[in-house]
Amino acid sequence: MLFLVRMDVNLPADMPAEEAAAIKAVEKAYSQDLQQQGKWRHIWRVVGEYSNYSVFDAESNDDLHNMLSGLPLFRYMDISVTPLAKHASDVN
Amino acid sequence: MLFLVRMDVNLPADMPAEEAAAIKAVEKAYSQDLQQQGKWRHIWRVVGEYSNYSVFDAESNDDLHNMLSGLPLFRYMDISVTPLAKHASDVN
Amino acid sequence: MLFLVRMDVNLPADMPAEEAAAIKAVEKAYSQDLQQQGKWRHIWRVVGEYSNYSVFDAESNDDLHNMLSGLPLFRYMDISVTPLAKHASDVN
Amino acid sequence: MLFLVRMDVNLPADMPAEEAAAIKAVEKAYSQDLQQQGKWRHIWRVVGEYSNYSVFDAESNDDLHNMLSGLPLFRYMDISVTPLAKHASDVN
Amino acid sequence: MLFLVRMDVNLPADMPAEEAAAIKAVEKAYSQDLQQQGKWRHIWRVVGEYSNYSVFDAESNDDLHNMLSGLPLFRYMDISVTPLAKHASDVN
Amino acid sequence: MLFLVRMDVNLPADMPAEEAAAIKAVEKAYSQDLQQQGKWRHIWRVVGEYSNYSVFDAESNDDLHNMLSGLPLFRYMDISVTPLAKHASDVN
Amino acid sequence: MLFLVRMDVNLPADMPAEEAAAIKAVEKAYSQDLQQQGKWRHIWRVVGEYSNYSVFDAESNDDLHNMLSGLPLFRYMDISVTPLAKHASDVN
Amino acid sequence: MLFLVRMDVNLPADMPAEEAAAIKAVEKAYSQDLQQQGKWRHIWRVVGEYSNYSVFDAESNDDLHNMLSGLPLFRYMDISVTPLAKHASDVN
Amino acid sequence: MLFLVRMDVNLPADMPAEEAAAIKAVEKAYSQDLQQQGKWRHIWRVVGEYSNYSVFDAESNDDLHNMLSGLPLFRYMDISVTPLAKHASDVN
Amino acid sequence: MLFLVRMDVNLPADMPAEEAAAIKAVEKAYSQDLQQQGKWRHIWRVVGEYSNYSVFDAESNDDLHNMLSGLPLFRYMDISVTPLAKHASDVN
Numbered sequence: 001m002l003f004l005v006r007m008d009v010n011l012p013a014d015m016p017a018e019e020a021a022a023i024k025a026v027e028k029a030y031s032q033d034l035q036q037q038g039k040w041r042h043i044w045r046v047v048g049e050y051s052n053y054s055v056f057d058a059e060s061n062d063d064l065h066n067m068l069s070g071l072p073l074f075r076y077m078d079i080s081v082t083p084l085a086k087h088a089s090d091v092n
Numbered sequence: 093m094l095f096l097v098r099m100d101v102n103l104p105a106d107m108p109a110e111e112a113a114a115i116k117a118v119e120k121a122y123s124q125d126l127q128q129q130g131k132w133r134h135i136w137r138v139v140g141e142y143s144n145y146s147v148f149d150a151e152s153n154d155d156l157h158n159m160l161s162g163l164p165l166f167r168y169m170d171i172s173v174t175p176l177a178k179h180a181s182d183v184n
Numbered sequence: 185m186l187f188l189v190r191m192d193v194n195l196p197a198d199m200p201a202e203e204a205a206a207i208k209a210v211e212k213a214y215s216q217d218l219q220q221q222g223k224w225r226h227i228w229r230v231v232g233e234y235s236n237y238s239v240f241d242a243e244s245n246d247d248l249h250n251m252l253s254g255l256p257l258f259r260y261m262d263i264s265v266t267p268l269a270k271h272a273s274d275v276n
Numbered sequence: 277m278l279f280l281v282r283m284d285v286n287l288p289a290d291m292p293a294e295e296a297a298a299i300k301a302v303e304k305a306y307s308q309d310l311q312q313q314g315k316w317r318h319i320w321r322v323v324g325e326y327s328n329y330s331v332f333d334a335e336s337n338d339d340l341h342n343m344l345s346g347l348p349l350f351r352y353m354d355i356s357v358t359p360l361a362k363h364a365s366d367v368n
Numbered sequence: 369m370l371f372l373v374r375m376d377v378n379l380p381a382d383m384p385a386e387e388a389a390a391i392k393a394v395e396k397a398y399s400q401d402l403q404q405q406g407k408w409r410h411i412w413r414v415v416g417e418y419s420n421y422s423v424f425d426a427e428s429n430d431d432l433h434n435m436l437s438g439l440p441l442f443r444y445m446d447i448s449v450t451p452l453a454k455h456a457s458d459v460n
Numbered sequence: 461m462l463f464l465v466r467m468d469v470n471l472p473a474d475m476p477a478e479e480a481a482a483i484k485a486v487e488k489a490y491s492q493d494l495q496q497q498g499k500w501r502h503i504w505r506v507v508g509e510y511s512n513y514s515v516f517d518a519e520s521n522d523d524l525h526n527m528l529s530g531l532p533l534f535r536y537m538d539i540s541v542t543p544l545a546k547h548a549s550d551v552n
Numbered sequence: 553m554l555f556l557v558r559m560d561v562n563l564p565a566d567m568p569a570e571e572a573a574a575i576k577a578v579e580k581a582y583s584q585d586l587q588q589q590g591k592w593r594h595i596w597r598v599v600g601e602y603s604n605y606s607v608f609d610a611e612s613n614d615d616l617h618n619m620l621s622g623l624p625l626f627r628y629m630d631i632s633v634t635p636l637a638k639h640a641s642d643v644n
Numbered sequence: 645m646l647f648l649v650r651m652d653v654n655l656p657a658d659m660p661a662e663e664a665a666a667i668k669a670v671e672k673a674y675s676q677d678l679q680q681q682g683k684w685r686h687i688w689r690v691v692g693e694y695s696n697y698s699v700f701d702a703e704s705n706d707d708l709h710n711m712l713s714g715l716p717l718f719r720y721m722d723i724s725v726t727p728l729a730k731h732a733s734d735v736n
Numbered sequence: 737m738l739f740l741v742r743m744d745v746n747l748p749a750d751m752p753a754e755e756a757a758a759i760k761a762v763e764k765a766y767s768q769d770l771q772q773q774g775k776w777r778h779i780w781r782v783v784g785e786y787s788n789y790s791v792f793d794a795e796s797n798d799d800l801h802n803m804l805s806g807l808p809l810f811r812y813m814d815i816s817v818t819p820l821a822k823h824a825s826d827v828n
Numbered sequence: 829m830l831f832l833v834r835m836d837v838n839l840p841a842d843m844p845a846e847e848a849a850a851i852k853a854v855e856k857a858y859s860q861d862l863q864q865q866g867k868w869r870h871i872w873r874v875v876g877e878y879s880n881y882s883v884f885d886a887e888s889n890d891d892l893h894n895m896l897s898g899l900p901l902f903r904y905m906d907i908s909v910t911p912l913a914k915h916a917s918d919v920n
Contacts (some may be wrong), residue, residue: 001245002136005324012289013840013904014105017857030132039911042147044094044176047889048896052179053096055134058194061185061323065269070325076289079324083187083267084136085249087144089123093889095911097692103696104657105196105260139245140189140252140263153691153829159912160692168657175831175911177893185311186320188329197380202400215365228278228360231429232373232436232447236363237280239318247365268320271328277429279451281508287472337369337507341453343507352473355508359371359451361433370504372513381564383626399549410515412462412544415613415618416557416631420547421464425503452504455512457491463615463635465784472749521553521783525637528784536749539784543635545557545617554780557790565656565720570744594791596738596820599705600649600723601711604823605740607778619793639766639788645797646872646882647819655830675917686883688830690913696915697832705737708822727739727819728872729801731880733859741876748841796876804876813842815876 001057002084003064007077008051026072034067054083063064093149094133094176095156098142118164126159139143147176185241186225186268187248205231210256218251239268244245277333278317278360283353284327300303302348331360341349369425370452371432372410375445376419394440402435423452461517462501462544463524466539468511486532494527515544553609554593554636555616559629560603579623586619607636645701646685646728647708651721652695670716678711699728737822738777741798743813744787760810770803770804791820829868829885831892835905836879854900869884883912893903 019031034040041057058064068079101160126132134147150156160171195204218224226239227247252263283333287296310316334340344355379388402408410423424431436447471480494500502515518524528539563572586592594607612614620631653662678684686699702708712723747756770776778791794800804815839848862868870883886892896907 003245004136004321007106009104012904032183032882035183037182043179044096044183044225045179047177047831047893048909049905050897053174053176058128061187061267062269064267065321065323071325075102075287075326081267081324083245083248084145084147085139085164085246087137088137089127091124091127095654095691095889096841137249139187139249140265142253144257153831154913156911157691167244167655167694171666173692173911175889175892175909177890189318195443212365216296216367219365219367227366228280229361229363229433231361231371231433232449234437234443237358237360266328266329267323269323271319271321273304273311274319275308275311279429279507336452337371339454340451341505341507345510351471351510357451357508359429359432359453361430372504379627381466396549400551403551411547411550412464413547415543415545415555415617416633418621421542421544423601436595450513451507452513453507455503455505456490457495458503459495460491463613463783480749482639507744519553521635522637525781525783529786535786541635543613543616543633545614556780557804563719584827587825587827594738595826597823599647599709599819599821600725602713602719605818605820622778632801634789635656635783636789637783639781641764641771642779643768643771647797648872672917676919678920679917687915687918688832689915691913697910705739705819706821709820713858725819726881726904727797727800727817727875728881729798730876731837731871731873733856733863735863736861766895801873801875805878811839811878817876 003056004082006080037053095148097146098172110128187240188266190264191236279332280331280358282356371424371452374448424459462510464542465514528543554607556634557606558632648726650724657713695727739792740818742816743791831884832910833882834908
């Protein structure tokens with residue numbers, strides 16, 4: 001099941017640079033692991049913003065919530081989730 | 093170049109059913125042709141709404157505008173366009 | 185899988201009363217059938233508005249979209265869908 | 277009387293982890309007690325967000341306000357309340 | 369139980385004047401009857417707008433919905449309902 | 461002259477409890493004094509929120525502003541003011 | 553007492569030109585009469601929009617509402633009213 | 645003096661195609677005349693929307709309003725105007 | 737040239753009272769100087785809010801920006817600017 | 829390819845003046861370098877706000893994102909990007 005997910009990241013202005021770099025590294029590894037599993041199908045950078053649009057393939061709502069709430073940057077994120085269905089015009 | 097595009101369709105309440113069906117058929121053919129060309133990469137139905145999220149691969153802004161403004165349903169649509177860039181965590 | 189769905193109904197001001205009554209009757213039967221199947225778990229009236237909040241139990245996003253887009257009143261509705269997951273505090 | 281309540285939790289970024297864990301534990305106990313009493317009928321996690329939708333069964337507006345303002349996390353929450361009535365199509 | 373209710377009236381631009389006057393007269397009688405019963409405690413005109421703020425005293429959410437959905441102008445209204453509780457500073 | 465006033469209170473998360481309690485006590489006394497004078501006609505708690513709806517009877521806009529800007533909690537409040545007029549259906 | 557009033561005019565797209573011109577002429581006369589009385593202190597055109605910002609000097613909320621609801625274009629307007637008080641820095 | 649102007653065009657759904665084409669032709673001539681005069685400095689199409697962003701060089705607010713309100717499509721437009729000043733980093 | 741300007745002031749909650757008083761005094765002097773010059777035509781307090789509506793008479797957009805960005809409180813303000821033109825009904 | 833970009837800058841209230849001045853100087857140099865390269869075509873100050881509207885000429889979405897995310901003030905900015913296409917009326 002596919003979900004479009006927008007993530008806007010707002011790190012506290014006073015977070016030390018090293019701490020920010022460390023948490024971003026863990027976030028990257030977490031994301032790439034899920035991508036390798038085929039669960040995190042797409043991740044695109046929103047031009048000009050510290051935000052991304054992603055497409056997740058989750059087995060259930062709970063599966064998706066676990067993946068998202070497990071994000072290292074979760075507590076610094078505003079996330080919106082849009083459930084997707086197959087479009088009648090989709091050639092795939 | 094990738095763009096995330098949201099399309100919300102609002103057909104006039106008093107449009108005759110046949111006219112609506114005809115224009116939707118033309119819209120479907122138009123979309124599937126662009127999908128076959130690889131320009132319209134993804135099209136997903138937004139659950140519960142007469143809307144879709146799509147990902148287009150356009151050569152330029154003008155190319156994208158021509159594709160979108162050429163949609164048979166264009167005049168009945170609210171469209172928003174978000175330019176996408178490659179994400180640093182993207183494994184592809 | 186549970187989804188919270190809000191439906192706001194906007195019938196055209198010039199729709200004849202009989203036509204409105206007829207379509208509402210079909211809507212009611214459609215809803216009650218899904219409730220009997222256990223798919224439409226809850227339906228509550230939003231006080232003061234021609235709107236409802238409902239909880240659906242769907243097998244997938246596509247299943248939910250089919251149920252919602254099949255509503256007789258679908259074309260007169262603004263619908264928003266919020267995917268729900270199990271809450272850690274939920275005693276059930 | 278039923279009310280749909282959305283709660284969005286925003287803990288201060290600089291709250292120590294132990295303090296956060298402690299207050300969440302008290303919140304969980306508070307919630308489960310009300311659930312056992314049948315007052316807090318449903319609690320669902322909003323997928324991807326530190327938020328929940330709940331349904332309360334309160335004797336009055338004051339009863340509901342006391343329950344909500346008594347939440348340990350109350351001061352860190354944005355809460356919206358929607359009074360619900362019986363829907364004409366409700367089979368229950 | 370008290371509820372603050374805002375009503376914004378939007379009559380169709382092409383509604384004949386006599387029809388508008390007739391429905392307003394029925395609305396006025398309906399309102400004044402509920403005021404006499406003590407259910408419609410206050411009704412104030414929002415300066416500059418075809419809107420009012422009212423305070424209802426209802427026995428339940430269902431009671432309030434019946435009163436509101438029974439308004440002759442109901443189908444031409446946008447209504448929002450805010451449940452009210454006793455304020456700790458209220459001297460009454 | 462009547463005004464509907466909504467007050468949303470946002471105390472800083474790091475305000476010591478005693479300071480908060482002290483300022484609330486002064487606020488309560490301030491409010492009750494104006495209520496006794498008949499200037500602060502109604503004060504209701506918005507269910508689930510640290511907010512109230514109030515109705516003030518002020519001699520002028522300046523009179524109202526002085527009352528509101530004199531609130532001990534004024535600097536921690538978001539306030540909106542809606543001037544009210546007599547409604548044609550008001551039986552009082 | 554001063555009030556800032558914004559008026560946005562939305563004439564129906566299918567209103568015949570003569571009817572529009574006639575109602576605008578009546579509106580102009582109505583406005584200029586109130587300006588001559590000193591009640592309608594200022595009227596400015598919002599650049600690029602069929603809207604104006606005005607400042608009214610009214611004896612009461614009811615006085616202002618009567619002036620505004622008496623506008624010939626009232627039923628085609630969205631109006632917002634902001635009560636104004638004397639500013640401590642005002643040299644007048 | 646420069647102004648950024650956004651124009652969103654909403655032609656009535658039932659406007660005959662010839663009428664729409666005719667008014668667009670007059671609009672184009674009107675625009676190109678002002679561009680030739682150097683008053684309408686830039687005009688860009690918003691990708692995916694029947695909207696444009698333009699930059700006007702006007703002698704005054706009144707000059708700008710006359711240009712905008714003189715647009716043949718003016719009554720079918722939502723227009724927002726942002727006054728621009730010289731930026732300290734501007735190399736021109 | 738006239739501009740309607742709304743200023744909302746948000747001083748940091750932890751700014752010492754003396755510092756706030758000092759900066760407000762400088763702000764007042766700055767404002768009154770421009771009022772004396774006839775550039776700051778009107779300044780009104782928005783009832784219930786730490787905000788004002790003002791009307792400026794500026795020679796150009798740049799002139800206005802210099803006046804506004806020179807405000808001592810500028811960095812603590814949210815400012816919106818609406819360019820005004822002469823209204824056809826204005827008797828002055 | 830042209831993009832309209834709005835940048836709103838929100839420096840932390842407690843940032844020391846020297847630090848702010850230093851980062852602004854680096855920002856100015858960064859901007860002027862891109863302007864010299866013809867990539868940053870226009871930069872205008874939004875009157876009354878610590879914001880600008882700019883027009884960028886980028887080779888691709890990624891090119892634009894690199895330019896924007898490389899801004900020294902990037903982490904203190906809210907940025908929105910609107911892709912622009914050639915307008916049919918554009919005389920250039």
